[in-house]
Amino acid sequence: MTCLYHSFRHGHINTTQYLIEVQHCDINKTDNEGCTLVHHAAWSGNFDLVQYLITEQGLSPTAVTKNGLTALHYASGSLNLSLVKELITTYQLDPHQADSNGQRPIHYAAKSGDILLLELYVKDYKCSLSLTDHKGWNVIHFSSLKGHTHFIKHITSQYPQYISLLHSTDNEGQVPLHLTCESGNIQLVTFLKNEMKCDINAKDARDETCVTFACFSGNLDLVQLLTQQYKLEPLVTDKYGFTALHGAAENGHTHILKWYSQEYSVDITNHTNNYKYTLAHSAAYGGKLHCLQELINKYQCDVNATLTDTDSTVLHKACEGGHVPVVLYLTSLPQCNVAAKTSNGSTVLHITCEYSNSLPILKHLVENHQLDLCAVNDEGMAPIHLACSDGRLNLIQYIIEHIPSSLELPDTNDGRTPFLIAVYFNQLEVIKYLISKKCNLSATNDAGSGAVHISVKKGHLNVLKYLIDNNYCNPNATEHQDRTPLHVAVSANEYEILEYLLNKIRQSS
Template sequence: MDEARQVLESGTNPDTWNTQGLTALHLAIQSRRPDMVQLLLEFGARVDSKTMNADGHTPLHCAAMVGHTVILEMLLARGADPERADSSGWRPIHHAASSGSLEPLGVLSKICDVNAPIGDGRTALHLAAIGGNADSVQILAQSGADVSARTVDGKTALHLAATQGNNVAIAKLLIKCGADRGAVDWNGRTAYDEAVELGQESLFALLQVPGNVASPAPVGDDLEELLRNAAWSGDLRGVRRCLKRGAAVNACDRYGWTALHCAAFKGHAEIVKRLLESCQSKEEACAIDEQGYSALHCAVESGHREVVKILVGCEMIEINGVTREGLSALDMALALEHGGMVRTLVNAGARACVANLIIDE
């Protein structure tokens, strides 16, 4: 502590990253040292600093993972954002639920959105069920967690509990809190079906649906929303399942975005290919949102050249369509100075519509 204080008093930046992309505050939390955390905070260490590695964890994420309530509350008192997501879309409450950190989970469940999903649709309750921690499930259920929430595969927490060993206590708790034993995922499977496939005999009697009555599989708007969510999150299997069940590829949200808009904007090339295969007409492939953006505009704006190549290579795509402001895809690529993308569009026959955007031969 004395040596650390001397270094900090000499003017060293407490937010410097080491070669692993961690700040001193991240290291102090991983070492479960509240005294060192307090010292670093006194010298201005940022509570919202993310790791510079692929994880992108904030100090609050780390505190939730190691299960140190004192450190967690110190960070919250300094203004740490409990709803901030890491690079995978996980918030601190997701890490606490997954790691079985009960006290931090109790704190976070009182101030956070307990039903916030990560990219694949799992909530903190799903993660607690997978982790096999009944106490975590109870904390979340008491804090208003939705036991009917579904993943992009249509699975509830009860489905996931049935796939993770003989979790009788968790299954009983979920059912007590209102979980529907007859709920089916998008493949028409109940939690009982999952238990049978994995030989979880202790769950058979608990999960069997009386009279074998099952809830209907999702149809209509629910299925189209699942398709868009799967396209946005990069879940190719989810996209295929939704299409197989009859999801309309051109169904849009309130802003006019279809699944193709979502996949193009996020740069999910394989999903874009699959969605184009499902388009039956030029109108479906070239659907525009309320601002006049097509999937091609979305791919250009977000800088995904591979997706642009796929789109301009499809005969159904209109490469010279313009937005409500009169911008073509090429106009956008020129304005954003995406040189390689400009060449791809020009080679495909794209034209610039805005006079002051000139292609440098």
């Protein structure tokens, strides 16, 4: 984030004016999430700063981020009632507009715990408290996770018709009490259980109980309340054999592990789930270095322990989570098998490229441990293929700069080059980069299909347009069965692509 974005996020109007008017910083740039300066200013809650950008700098108040957020979403979490009113009344932002996750401004108000905003949305704009996002969360879920006791008590006292929401489940079977336990707020937990009669024994769809969520929070007093006063089972397992201790380890709460070890004589070293997922795996995946160090040094957890379903080691999980300090620590241990492979033959390079997008990890493993960037797993994929499939441009750039020949490296199962894989997975920015590196645009896979045929078959009209409109590929190219893209479009029932191709044919005739 640039100095200008930092200034906006903190609402510093004088610094902002200096950067824009004296240093001439570009005010039209957006960040990686597509946020404009108006979004950042709204997030800070600074009314004057938002007004300055809109009225004096001419920035749009209605811009939308890549995730569908408007300035109103950000302002609704800022605790500034006047700013919210201004955005709605003067700039006509919609108080009912959902972002790409289905979250509306009232949900952001619930996250902030702002009762005045709640009243504004309910009374002035008739927003329903029962509205849910794509996860099935309503305002009670959001405020419960934040531990907003005052907010939830206000709803139960002023809107008794919505009390049933206290018992509502989301798409994963979680009730607000689960999320309250995750917040670690004992006062709200006791209120929901004792006064609102919420079920303290409720389980979610994974069979996780309130104890597990309390361990997520790290509040030992709450864990003790649930297990000792409310008599919940301290080590109940979910459907996959995970216990509350895995949650504690993933969140780095070593004091909870110590308490379980002393209170219930839990064998921390060998505590696993159904697939031998140890607490060290959990800590590594969660990026909790201190916890992992204690598990290895104090409890003698095996750094090379493998899962029975995937053969993933602790290092694989650290790479999957993208945690640089954890990876550096593990690879510094003499007993750590850096070259270990999973059950499908993936090295930690494959895992990094598939899951984490961490360039520092990739560089460290290649340059300090000499792992092979051209190694293929059992599915015929090298790290660059996985990076192309997931659009990890920074990793792709590094791999090609490090090994130029990887630009045309085919996978061993289907013969697809990185370019064809990017086409297959609709990764347009990767495609543009590979073309800039002079990749072979005429490459075909083992079945004889080239980029245009693949893009048509997969329904990627944007990719097809880019390739044909820029004259990178021939719209009349034939594959091994002598079919043109037009034939493939008909077979695949891709109407929009068919229409586009026919228009191209008419234009060229």
